[in-house]
Protein backbone atom coordinates (compact mmCIF):
# COMPACT_ATOMS: atom_id res chain seq x y z
CA UNK A 1 0.00 0.00 0.00
CA UNK A 2 2.99 2.27 0.55
CA UNK A 3 3.46 2.87 -3.19
CA UNK A 4 0.04 4.49 -3.47
CA UNK A 5 -0.14 8.07 -4.73
CA UNK A 6 -3.14 10.09 -5.75
CA UNK A 7 -4.18 13.39 -7.28
CA UNK A 8 -7.45 15.19 -6.67
CA UNK A 9 -9.12 16.20 -9.95
CA UNK A 10 -11.83 18.87 -9.85
CA UNK A 11 -13.77 20.69 -12.53
CA UNK A 12 -16.27 23.37 -11.62
CA UNK A 13 -19.57 24.62 -12.99
CA UNK A 14 -20.60 28.03 -11.76
CA UNK A 15 -23.83 29.94 -12.26
CA UNK A 16 -23.51 33.70 -11.87
CA UNK A 17 -26.63 35.87 -11.79
CA UNK A 18 -26.14 39.01 -13.88
CA UNK A 19 -26.97 42.38 -12.32
CA UNK A 20 -29.43 43.58 -14.96
CA UNK A 21 -32.56 45.49 -14.02
CA UNK A 22 -34.84 43.20 -16.03
CA UNK A 23 -35.04 39.52 -16.99
CA UNK A 24 -33.23 37.78 -19.85
CA UNK A 25 -36.06 37.73 -22.39
CA UNK A 26 -38.77 40.06 -21.05
CA UNK A 27 -39.08 43.38 -19.23
CA UNK A 28 -40.09 41.99 -15.83
CA UNK A 29 -37.93 43.46 -13.10
CA UNK A 30 -35.46 41.33 -11.20
CA UNK A 31 -35.82 41.59 -7.49
CA UNK A 32 -35.17 39.80 -4.28
CA UNK A 33 -37.73 39.03 -1.61
CA UNK A 34 -40.80 40.25 -3.54
CA UNK A 35 -44.25 38.70 -3.05
CA UNK A 36 -44.39 35.40 -5.00
CA UNK A 37 -45.42 35.64 -8.64
CA UNK A 38 -45.62 39.44 -8.76
CA UNK A 39 -42.79 39.96 -11.26
CA UNK A 40 -44.07 37.76 -14.08
CA UNK A 41 -45.53 38.22 -17.57
CA UNK A 42 -46.74 35.98 -20.42
CA UNK A 43 -43.16 35.63 -21.74
CA UNK A 44 -41.54 34.35 -18.55
CA UNK A 45 -44.63 32.24 -17.79
CA UNK A 46 -44.31 30.67 -21.24
CA UNK A 47 -47.84 31.52 -22.36
CA UNK A 48 -48.71 30.47 -25.92
CA UNK A 49 -48.15 33.23 -28.46
CA UNK A 50 -45.77 35.28 -26.29
CA UNK A 51 -42.40 36.09 -27.81
CA UNK A 52 -39.05 36.52 -26.02
CA UNK A 53 -36.80 39.51 -26.74
CA UNK A 54 -33.12 39.35 -25.76
CA UNK A 55 -31.91 41.69 -23.02
CA UNK A 56 -28.96 43.42 -24.71
CA UNK A 57 -27.38 44.45 -21.41
CA UNK A 58 -27.36 40.84 -20.16
CA UNK A 59 -25.59 39.81 -23.34
CA UNK A 60 -23.01 42.60 -23.05
CA UNK A 61 -22.41 41.79 -19.36
CA UNK A 62 -21.75 38.17 -20.27
CA UNK A 63 -19.31 39.23 -23.01
CA UNK A 64 -17.48 41.47 -20.51
CA UNK A 65 -17.13 38.49 -18.17
CA UNK A 66 -16.01 36.27 -21.08
CA UNK A 67 -13.32 38.79 -22.04
CA UNK A 68 -12.16 39.09 -18.42
CA UNK A 69 -11.83 35.29 -18.39
CA UNK A 70 -9.61 35.49 -21.48
CA UNK A 71 -12.18 33.68 -23.65
CA UNK A 72 -12.70 33.80 -27.38
CA UNK A 73 -15.89 35.62 -28.27
CA UNK A 74 -17.20 34.06 -31.50
CA UNK A 75 -18.82 36.34 -34.05
CA UNK A 76 -21.93 34.16 -34.17
CA UNK A 77 -23.89 32.65 -31.31
CA UNK A 78 -27.41 31.30 -31.05
CA UNK A 79 -30.09 30.26 -28.58
CA UNK A 80 -31.21 26.70 -27.98
CA UNK A 81 -34.09 25.10 -26.17
CA UNK A 82 -33.13 22.61 -23.49
CA UNK A 83 -36.23 20.51 -23.01
CA UNK A 84 -37.21 19.07 -19.69
CA UNK A 85 -40.30 18.95 -17.55
CA UNK A 86 -40.22 20.45 -14.11
CA UNK A 87 -42.94 22.20 -12.08
CA UNK A 88 -40.92 25.44 -11.83
CA UNK A 89 -40.39 25.54 -15.60
CA UNK A 90 -43.83 26.09 -17.13
CA UNK A 91 -42.53 26.28 -20.72
CA UNK A 92 -41.10 22.74 -20.41
CA UNK A 93 -37.86 24.08 -21.81
CA UNK A 94 -35.12 26.43 -20.75
CA UNK A 95 -33.58 28.89 -23.19
CA UNK A 96 -29.84 28.19 -23.10
CA UNK A 97 -26.89 27.79 -25.46
CA UNK A 98 -25.75 24.42 -26.70
CA UNK A 99 -23.18 24.00 -29.46
CA UNK A 100 -22.36 27.66 -30.12
CA UNK A 101 -21.82 29.38 -26.74
CA UNK A 102 -21.09 33.12 -26.53
CA UNK A 103 -17.57 32.48 -25.23
CA UNK A 104 -15.09 29.61 -24.93
CA UNK A 105 -11.48 28.52 -24.35
CA UNK A 106 -10.28 31.00 -21.76
CA UNK A 107 -8.56 30.84 -18.40
CA UNK A 108 -8.69 32.36 -14.93
CA UNK A 109 -5.56 33.01 -12.92
CA UNK A 110 -5.99 32.18 -9.23
CA UNK A 111 -3.71 33.16 -6.31
CA UNK A 112 -2.29 30.26 -4.31
CA UNK A 113 -1.30 30.33 -0.64
CA UNK A 114 2.45 30.32 -1.39
CA UNK A 115 2.10 33.61 -3.29
CA UNK A 116 2.28 32.05 -6.76
CA UNK A 117 -0.62 31.85 -9.20
CA UNK A 118 -2.14 29.03 -11.25
CA UNK A 119 -4.02 29.15 -14.54
CA UNK A 120 -7.28 27.22 -14.63
CA UNK A 121 -8.63 26.71 -18.14
CA UNK A 122 -12.19 27.77 -18.89
CA UNK A 123 -13.96 25.41 -21.31
CA UNK A 124 -16.88 27.71 -22.04
CA UNK A 125 -19.22 30.33 -20.64
CA UNK A 126 -22.75 30.66 -21.92
CA UNK A 127 -25.92 32.54 -21.13
CA UNK A 128 -29.19 31.01 -20.04
CA UNK A 129 -32.34 31.82 -18.12
CA UNK A 130 -33.00 30.63 -14.58
CA UNK A 131 -36.04 28.51 -13.66
CA UNK A 132 -38.56 29.39 -10.94
CA UNK A 133 -38.50 28.09 -7.40
CA UNK A 134 -40.54 25.47 -5.56
CA UNK A 135 -41.45 26.51 -2.03
CA UNK A 136 -42.82 24.41 0.78
CA UNK A 137 -44.64 26.96 2.90
CA UNK A 138 -48.19 25.69 2.30
CA UNK A 139 -48.35 22.62 4.52
CA UNK A 140 -48.77 19.52 2.36
CA UNK A 141 -48.63 21.43 -0.91
CA UNK A 142 -45.68 22.54 -2.96
CA UNK A 143 -46.05 26.10 -4.22
CA UNK A 144 -44.29 27.50 -7.27
CA UNK A 145 -42.86 31.02 -7.34
CA UNK A 146 -41.93 32.17 -10.84
CA UNK A 147 -40.37 35.53 -9.93
CA UNK A 148 -36.95 34.02 -10.57
CA UNK A 149 -37.94 32.42 -13.89
CA UNK A 150 -36.11 34.20 -16.70
CA UNK A 151 -33.32 35.67 -14.55
CA UNK A 152 -30.14 35.94 -16.67
CA UNK A 153 -27.45 33.44 -15.63
CA UNK A 154 -23.93 33.11 -16.89
CA UNK A 155 -22.84 29.48 -16.67
CA UNK A 156 -19.06 29.07 -16.52
CA UNK A 157 -17.51 25.63 -16.96
CA UNK A 158 -13.85 25.02 -16.08
CA UNK A 159 -11.59 22.22 -17.27
CA UNK A 160 -10.70 19.71 -14.49
CA UNK A 161 -7.53 21.66 -13.60
CA UNK A 162 -8.22 22.20 -9.90
CA UNK A 163 -6.55 19.92 -7.40
CA UNK A 164 -7.78 20.74 -3.90
CA UNK A 165 -10.62 22.26 -1.91
CA UNK A 166 -8.41 25.28 -1.24
CA UNK A 167 -7.83 25.87 -4.97
CA UNK A 168 -11.53 25.54 -5.71
CA UNK A 169 -12.28 28.12 -3.05
CA UNK A 170 -9.54 30.43 -4.38
CA UNK A 171 -11.14 30.28 -7.84
CA UNK A 172 -14.58 31.08 -6.45
CA UNK A 173 -13.25 34.05 -4.45
CA UNK A 174 -11.30 35.35 -7.47
CA UNK A 175 -14.30 34.99 -9.77
CA UNK A 176 -16.46 36.87 -7.27
CA UNK A 177 -13.90 39.68 -7.21
CA UNK A 178 -13.77 39.77 -11.04
CA UNK A 179 -17.52 39.98 -11.68
CA UNK A 180 -17.86 42.62 -8.96
CA UNK A 181 -14.98 44.67 -10.44
CA UNK A 182 -16.74 44.50 -13.81
CA UNK A 183 -20.04 45.42 -12.22
CA UNK A 184 -21.79 42.58 -14.06
CA UNK A 185 -22.99 40.79 -10.91
CA UNK A 186 -23.48 41.65 -7.27
CA UNK A 187 -22.27 38.10 -6.62
CA UNK A 188 -24.05 38.02 -3.26
CA UNK A 189 -23.87 34.41 -2.08
CA UNK A 190 -26.62 34.81 0.48
CA UNK A 191 -28.99 35.84 -2.28
CA UNK A 192 -27.89 32.90 -4.43
CA UNK A 193 -26.17 35.09 -7.02
CA UNK A 194 -23.34 32.56 -7.30
CA UNK A 195 -23.96 28.79 -7.20
CA UNK A 196 -21.31 26.12 -7.58
CA UNK A 197 -21.23 22.49 -8.68
CA UNK A 198 -17.84 20.76 -8.37
CA UNK A 199 -17.11 17.47 -10.16
CA UNK A 200 -14.59 15.55 -8.09
CA UNK A 201 -12.61 12.35 -8.54
CA UNK A 202 -9.17 10.90 -7.81
CA UNK A 203 -6.41 9.62 -10.06
CA UNK A 204 -4.72 6.94 -7.98
CA UNK A 205 -1.42 5.29 -8.92
CA UNK A 206 -0.70 1.97 -7.25
CA UNK A 207 1.85 -0.62 -8.32
CA UNK A 208 2.57 1.41 -11.43
CA UNK A 209 -1.08 1.29 -12.50
CA UNK A 210 -3.51 4.22 -12.80
CA UNK A 211 -6.99 3.98 -11.30
CA UNK A 212 -9.69 6.66 -11.64
CA UNK A 213 -12.44 6.79 -9.05
CA UNK A 214 -16.07 7.49 -10.08
CA UNK A 215 -16.88 11.19 -10.48
CA UNK A 216 -19.05 12.81 -7.81
CA UNK A 217 -21.01 15.88 -8.76
CA UNK A 218 -22.00 17.99 -5.73
CA UNK A 219 -25.09 20.06 -6.51
CA UNK A 220 -26.03 23.63 -5.72
CA UNK A 221 -23.45 24.96 -3.27
CA UNK A 222 -23.83 28.60 -2.35
CA UNK A 223 -21.07 29.37 0.11
CA UNK A 224 -17.26 29.28 -0.09
CA UNK A 225 -17.22 27.15 3.03
CA UNK A 226 -19.57 24.51 1.59
CA UNK A 227 -17.64 24.51 -1.68
CA UNK A 228 -14.24 23.96 -0.09
CA UNK A 229 -15.65 21.52 2.49
CA UNK A 230 -17.45 19.37 -0.08
CA UNK A 231 -14.36 18.94 -2.27
CA UNK A 232 -12.10 18.12 0.69
CA UNK A 233 -14.66 15.70 2.05
CA UNK A 234 -15.25 13.98 -1.31
CA UNK A 235 -11.51 13.47 -1.90
CA UNK A 236 -11.10 11.74 1.49
CA UNK A 237 -14.29 9.72 1.07
CA UNK A 238 -13.31 8.50 -2.41
CA UNK A 239 -9.88 7.40 -1.20
CA UNK A 240 -11.45 5.39 1.62
CA UNK A 241 -13.96 3.88 -0.78
CA UNK A 242 -11.27 2.90 -3.27
CA UNK A 243 -9.14 1.26 -0.57
CA UNK A 244 -12.15 -0.69 0.67
CA UNK A 245 -13.86 -1.66 -2.56
CA UNK A 246 -11.44 -0.97 -5.41
CA UNK A 247 -14.33 0.62 -7.31
CA UNK A 248 -13.27 2.61 -10.39
CA UNK A 249 -14.93 4.78 -12.97
CA UNK A 250 -16.95 3.06 -15.66
CA UNK A 251 -19.26 4.77 -18.06
CA UNK A 252 -22.42 5.81 -16.27
CA UNK A 253 -21.34 5.55 -12.67
CA UNK A 254 -21.14 9.28 -12.05
CA UNK A 255 -22.93 10.03 -8.83
CA UNK A 256 -24.80 13.07 -7.60
CA UNK A 257 -24.36 14.37 -4.07
CA UNK A 258 -25.83 17.11 -1.92
CA UNK A 259 -24.04 18.92 0.91
CA UNK A 260 -25.10 18.56 4.54
CA UNK A 261 -24.01 21.86 6.05
CA UNK A 262 -24.65 20.85 9.65
CA UNK A 263 -22.62 17.66 9.59
CA UNK A 264 -20.01 18.82 7.04
CA UNK A 265 -20.47 15.86 4.74
CA UNK A 266 -21.76 15.02 1.28
CA UNK A 267 -24.97 13.00 0.97
CA UNK A 268 -25.67 10.66 -1.93
CA UNK A 269 -28.65 11.77 -3.99
CA UNK A 270 -28.57 9.60 -7.11
CA UNK A 271 -26.48 6.53 -7.78
CA UNK A 272 -26.71 6.67 -11.53
CA UNK A 273 -27.11 9.76 -13.63
CA UNK A 274 -30.49 9.47 -15.32
CA UNK A 275 -30.06 9.21 -19.04
CA UNK A 276 -30.88 12.81 -19.89
CA UNK A 277 -32.10 13.57 -23.33
CA UNK A 278 -32.61 17.28 -23.40
CA UNK A 279 -33.54 17.25 -27.09
CA UNK A 280 -31.67 20.51 -27.66
CA UNK A 281 -32.74 22.41 -30.74
CA UNK A 282 -32.36 26.02 -31.90
CA UNK A 283 -35.00 28.35 -30.44
CA UNK A 284 -37.16 29.44 -33.39
CA UNK A 285 -38.41 32.54 -31.53
CA UNK A 286 -34.98 34.17 -31.11
CA UNK A 287 -32.58 35.41 -33.76
CA UNK A 288 -28.91 34.43 -33.44
CA UNK A 289 -26.54 37.12 -32.18
CA UNK A 290 -23.93 38.43 -34.60
CA UNK A 291 -20.99 40.03 -32.82
CA UNK A 292 -19.36 42.68 -35.00
CA UNK A 293 -15.74 43.75 -34.35
CA UNK A 294 -16.99 47.29 -33.57
CA UNK A 295 -19.46 46.04 -30.97
CA UNK A 296 -16.83 43.81 -29.40
CA UNK A 297 -14.34 46.73 -29.25
CA UNK A 298 -16.99 48.88 -27.63
CA UNK A 299 -17.64 46.23 -24.95
CA UNK A 300 -13.90 45.67 -24.47
CA UNK A 301 -13.44 49.40 -23.79
CA UNK A 302 -15.71 49.05 -20.74
CA UNK A 303 -13.35 46.60 -19.00
CA UNK A 304 -11.26 47.78 -16.06
CA UNK A 305 -7.98 46.58 -14.60
CA UNK A 306 -8.59 43.14 -13.14
CA UNK A 307 -8.25 42.62 -9.36
CA UNK A 308 -5.30 40.21 -9.42
CA UNK A 309 -3.32 42.49 -11.78
CA UNK A 310 -4.06 45.44 -9.51
CA UNK A 311 -3.01 43.46 -6.44
CA UNK A 312 0.32 42.53 -8.07
CA UNK A 313 0.88 46.14 -9.16
CA UNK A 314 0.33 47.43 -5.61
CA UNK A 315 3.03 45.02 -4.41
CA UNK A 316 5.61 45.70 -7.11
CA UNK A 317 5.04 49.42 -7.77
CA UNK A 318 3.88 50.65 -4.38
CA UNK A 319 5.74 48.24 -2.12
CA UNK A 320 2.67 47.03 -0.21
CA UNK A 321 2.87 43.65 1.49
CA UNK A 322 0.91 40.89 -0.25
CA UNK A 323 -1.46 40.82 2.69
CA UNK A 324 -2.18 44.57 2.53
CA UNK A 325 -2.56 44.46 -1.27
CA UNK A 326 -5.11 41.66 -0.90
CA UNK A 327 -7.11 43.59 1.68
CA UNK A 328 -7.07 46.82 -0.36
CA UNK A 329 -8.15 45.07 -3.60
CA UNK A 330 -10.92 42.98 -2.09
CA UNK A 331 -13.31 45.66 -3.32
CA UNK A 332 -12.86 47.80 -6.44
CA UNK A 333 -14.02 51.15 -5.06
CA UNK A 334 -11.57 50.90 -2.15
CA UNK A 335 -8.75 49.83 -4.48
CA UNK A 336 -9.49 52.81 -6.77
CA UNK A 337 -9.61 55.20 -3.81
CA UNK A 338 -6.22 53.98 -2.65
CA UNK A 339 -4.74 54.05 -6.17
CA UNK A 340 -5.96 57.59 -6.85
CA UNK A 341 -4.63 58.92 -3.55
CA UNK A 342 -1.20 57.41 -4.28
CA UNK A 343 -1.21 58.72 -7.86
CA UNK A 344 -1.88 62.18 -6.43
CA UNK A 345 1.33 61.95 -4.42
CA UNK A 346 0.44 60.30 -1.11
CA UNK A 347 2.78 57.74 0.44
CA UNK A 348 1.35 54.25 -0.35
CA UNK A 349 2.05 52.71 3.04
CA UNK A 350 0.60 55.75 4.81
CA UNK A 351 -2.67 55.64 2.81
CA UNK A 352 -2.85 51.88 3.20
CA UNK A 353 -2.57 52.21 6.98
CA UNK A 354 -5.30 54.85 7.12
CA UNK A 355 -7.66 52.67 5.05
CA UNK A 356 -6.92 49.27 6.58
CA UNK A 357 -6.81 50.48 10.18
CA UNK A 358 -8.99 53.50 10.96
CA UNK A 359 -11.03 53.07 7.76
CA UNK A 360 -11.69 49.37 8.19
CA UNK A 361 -12.70 49.80 11.84
CA UNK A 362 -15.12 52.59 11.00
CA UNK A 363 -16.54 50.68 8.03
CA UNK A 364 -17.16 47.68 10.27
CA UNK A 365 -19.05 49.84 12.79
CA UNK A 366 -21.16 51.35 10.03
CA UNK A 367 -21.59 48.01 8.21
CA UNK A 368 -20.39 49.39 4.90
CA UNK A 369 -17.26 49.17 2.78
CA UNK A 370 -14.29 51.50 3.32
CA UNK A 371 -15.07 53.36 0.08
CA UNK A 372 -18.68 53.83 1.16
CA UNK A 373 -17.48 55.92 4.11
CA UNK A 374 -17.43 58.70 1.51
CA UNK A 375 -13.92 60.11 1.95
CA UNK A 376 -12.63 61.15 -1.48
CA UNK A 377 -9.11 60.58 -2.75
CA UNK A 378 -8.13 64.30 -2.59
CA UNK A 379 -8.92 64.44 1.12
CA UNK A 380 -7.17 61.13 1.67
CA UNK A 381 -4.04 62.42 -0.04
CA UNK A 382 -4.20 65.62 2.00
CA UNK A 383 -4.48 63.69 5.27
CA UNK A 384 -1.56 61.41 4.37
CA UNK A 385 0.56 64.48 3.64
CA UNK A 386 -0.43 66.14 6.91
CA UNK A 387 0.78 63.06 8.78
CA UNK A 388 4.04 63.01 6.80
CA UNK A 389 4.63 66.71 7.44
CA UNK A 390 4.03 66.28 11.15
CA UNK A 391 0.89 68.46 11.07
CA UNK A 392 -1.13 65.78 12.81
CA UNK A 393 0.08 63.02 15.09
CA UNK A 394 -0.94 59.37 14.76
CA UNK A 395 -3.86 59.38 17.18
CA UNK A 396 -5.05 62.78 15.99
CA UNK A 397 -5.00 61.46 12.40
CA UNK A 398 -7.48 58.75 13.31
CA UNK A 399 -9.72 61.39 14.87
CA UNK A 400 -9.39 63.60 11.79
CA UNK A 401 -10.40 60.70 9.54
CA UNK A 402 -13.49 60.00 11.63
CA UNK A 403 -14.50 63.66 11.57
CA UNK A 404 -13.94 63.78 7.80
CA UNK A 405 -16.39 60.90 7.44
CA UNK A 406 -18.96 62.66 9.61
CA UNK A 407 -18.68 66.15 8.14
CA UNK A 408 -17.32 65.71 4.62
CA UNK A 409 -14.85 68.56 5.40
CA UNK A 410 -11.22 68.53 4.29
CA UNK A 411 -8.68 67.21 6.83
CA UNK A 412 -7.26 70.74 7.16
CA UNK A 413 -10.67 72.20 8.07
CA UNK A 414 -11.42 69.38 10.49
CA UNK A 415 -8.05 69.60 12.23
CA UNK A 416 -8.31 73.40 12.61
CA UNK A 417 -11.84 73.29 13.92
CA UNK A 418 -11.06 70.63 16.51
CA UNK A 419 -7.60 71.86 17.49
CA UNK A 420 -5.90 68.74 16.21
CA UNK A 421 -3.08 70.47 14.36
CA UNK A 422 0.25 69.42 15.77
CA UNK A 423 2.56 72.32 16.55
CA UNK A 424 6.00 71.97 15.03
CA UNK A 425 7.01 75.61 15.32
CA UNK A 426 10.32 75.31 17.17
CA UNK A 427 10.35 78.75 18.83
CA UNK A 428 6.81 78.30 20.16
CA UNK A 429 7.70 74.87 21.54
CA UNK A 430 10.97 76.17 22.93
CA UNK A 431 9.24 78.76 25.11
CA UNK A 432 6.88 76.01 26.30
CA UNK A 433 9.87 73.82 27.20
CA UNK A 434 11.60 76.71 28.99
CA UNK A 435 8.53 77.32 31.13
CA UNK A 436 8.31 73.64 32.06
CA UNK A 437 12.02 73.43 32.90
CA UNK A 438 11.76 76.56 35.10
CA UNK A 439 8.84 75.05 37.02
CA UNK A 440 10.48 71.65 37.53
CA UNK A 441 13.98 72.30 38.78
CA UNK A 442 14.11 69.00 40.69
CA UNK A 443 13.34 66.91 37.62
CA UNK A 444 15.94 68.87 35.63
CA UNK A 445 18.56 68.07 38.30
CA UNK A 446 17.66 64.39 38.18
CA UNK A 447 18.04 64.28 34.41
CA UNK A 448 21.40 65.98 34.54
CA UNK A 449 22.63 63.78 37.40
CA UNK A 450 22.16 60.76 35.17
CA UNK A 451 21.71 57.29 36.65
CA UNK A 452 18.53 55.44 37.49
CA UNK A 453 16.14 58.33 37.95
CA UNK A 454 17.29 60.24 34.90
CA UNK A 455 15.15 58.47 32.32
CA UNK A 456 12.02 58.69 34.41
CA UNK A 457 12.55 62.41 35.08
CA UNK A 458 13.02 63.06 31.38
CA UNK A 459 9.76 61.30 30.63
CA UNK A 460 8.04 63.42 33.26
CA UNK A 461 9.29 66.65 31.67
CA UNK A 462 8.22 65.45 28.23
CA UNK A 463 4.77 64.68 29.63
CA UNK A 464 4.50 68.16 31.16
CA UNK A 465 5.36 69.82 27.82
CA UNK A 466 2.79 67.72 25.95
CA UNK A 467 0.19 68.49 28.60
CA UNK A 468 0.75 72.22 28.42
CA UNK A 469 0.48 72.10 24.62
CA UNK A 470 -2.80 70.17 25.01
CA UNK A 471 -1.23 67.29 23.13
CA UNK A 472 -0.56 69.41 20.08
CA UNK A 473 3.22 69.74 20.24
CA UNK A 474 5.07 67.57 17.76
CA UNK A 475 6.84 65.06 20.06
CA UNK A 476 9.79 64.84 17.68
CA UNK A 477 10.44 68.58 17.93
CA UNK A 478 9.98 68.53 21.71
CA UNK A 479 12.57 65.77 21.97
CA UNK A 480 15.06 67.69 19.84
CA UNK A 481 14.72 70.80 21.99
CA UNK A 482 14.98 68.80 25.22
CA UNK A 483 18.12 67.12 23.94
CA UNK A 484 19.63 70.52 23.21
CA UNK A 485 18.74 71.94 26.62
CA UNK A 486 19.38 68.96 28.87
CA UNK A 487 22.14 67.22 26.96
Ligand SMILES: [Zn+2]
Pocket residue numbers: 023026027028039040041042043044045150
Ligand atom coordinates in the same frame (compact mmCIF):
# COMPACT_ATOMS: atom_id res chain seq x y z
ZN1 LIG B 1 -41.58 38.41 -17.67
